[in-house]
Amino acid sequence: MKQLSKSILLFFILLIPLLMLSAEKGDVAKGKELFGNRCAVCHGAGGEGNAAMAKVLGITMPVLGSKEVQSLDDAALKKIVLEGKGKMKPVALSAQEVENAIAFLRTLKK
Numbered sequence: 265m266k267q268l269s270k271s272i273l274l275f276f277i278l279l280i281p282l283l284m285l286s287a288e289k290g291d292v293a294k295g296k297e298l299f300g301n302r303c304a305v306c307h308g309a310g311g312e313g314n315a316a317m318a319k320v321l322g323i324t325m326p327v328l329g330s331k332e333v334q335s336l337d338d339a340a341l342k343k344i345v346l347e348g349k350g351k352m353k354p355v356a357l358s359a360q361e362v363e364n365a366i367a368f369l370r371t372l373k374k
């Protein structure tokens with residue numbers, strides 16, 4: 265019995281860092297959903313840019329899957345989302361939501 269509880273304890277001790285790691289990593293499916301709700305009005309469902317919105321804003325929408333955007337590192341992307349850039353207003357997201365959004369952004373890479 266004592267041996268068993270020791271094994272269970274060991275299992276949880278090993279499990280905790282794994283859970284912490286997975287919490288930090290972005291979830292593509294959740295990021296896609298979030299992108300559809302919070303970003304697609306301007307960026308289009310696949311990050312190609314909503315032409316009507318670009319017209320309203322009087323700008324050319326950056327293509328999020330493009331080399332230029334994808335060459336930005338995660339920290340730079342996070343900053344743009346949380347602090348805004350030009351005509352893009354800051355989007356209030358939790359730390360985990362930003363991770364998810366970026367995980368999805370990376371899937372758009374051409």
Ligand code: HEC
Pocket residue numbers: 299302303304305306307321323325326328332333341344345349350351352353355365
């Ligand atoms: C109100 C419309 C709008 C919304 C909503 C919006 N964006 Fe943007 N976004 C823009 C515009 C406009 C730009 C271009 C800004 C510039 O370069 O002046 C931009 C730029 C960006 C860029 C940088 C592209 C570059 O060329 O540097 C990223 C990354 C980005 N948006 C991601 C997101 C994400 C992720 C979301 C949702 C969480 C989001 N945006 C929501 C309008 C929007």
